[in-house]
Amino acid sequence: MEQNTANIDSVRETFKEFLTSKGLRVTNQRLAIFDAAYSHADHFTAEDLLERAREIDDSVSRATVYRALPILTESSLIREVDVGRDYKFYMANKNATTFQAQVICLDCEKIFEIDAPFMEWYGKTVADKLSLNVESQRLQVTARCNELREAGICERGGISKG
Amino acid sequence: MEQNTANIDSVRETFKEFLTSKGLRVTNQRLAIFDAAYSHADHFTAEDLLERAREIDDSVSRATVYRALPILTESSLIREVDVGRDYKFYMANKNATTFQAQVICLDCEKIFEIDAPFMEWYGKTVADKLSLNVESQRLQVTARCNELREAGICERGGISKG
DNA sequence: CTGCCTGCAAACTCTTTGCACGAAT
């Protein structure tokens, strides 16, 4: 955790190198958006990101945020979390762990990330059976906050706040 | 399969009963939309549904289609298939089988439904661990058509055309 | 008859895009 904060500078360097390697320019706006993304502990929307990026550089516009998101996603520094709402969530890829599934609360609107390591096995199995290369997988469980609350993991961030 | 066609009338009756039981009215438009939904072999969009419903009753409007979709979904006669595109797919629930996962082709834009019976086990496991009642689950695999084509299941509907 | 249902069109929300200016290389 303090490893993450300590690493931000080096991750920012990684981002700069990514931009350069793709022939893209290193602009203040892109760096501000990157910093804003990494300042979020959990999921954030494009609008959240805009707001926070503007605190760093108030010249950042909504358009630039939307144009930066695919770049950040492609660099694997953030990942997109689409849970079927009308806007997408994003999340800094601070720890490259195992496959993550989402538990989505219907009551408190939160999204919890949980490890689902067996999905790697599943992907392989599907890939073998159909002889294809899996690009990505998505596993989501929708549940009720009432239940989550009883389990002590809702409104308290017992797993991972969203 | 011919069981499905043979059953349409009785399923339509089920739909009427559902409407009545909810205090909703049985209108020609709703029946046309129901028939249109069941005339689709695979996935369809709201727009697809509108087009086909109008062939049955040309007074059906887009608004009514959008208002009917939640009703049909709630009745479990159709189900929503959200694969993260900017519009949703729907599908008649012709055979109440096991849990379905989606294989989404990035090249040919098709969606294949495959059985994933282990997901019922997974739901139960998650439910037990977090002591919650799972409302729904979603499992999606994104893959490349090239691979699917080599496997002989793309552009030919080897699994289930979408 | 009552009031839910409908069609129409405008409104909405998130995201994308055209354009002229500004900044990175």
Added chain:
DNA sequence: ATTCGTGCAAAGAGTTTGCAGGCAG
């Protein structure tokens, strides 16, 4: 100097909604 990146505002796409008239119960 070039050329890519940016802000602004308008456009876009799918879906939702307000309203006045219409039809089911």
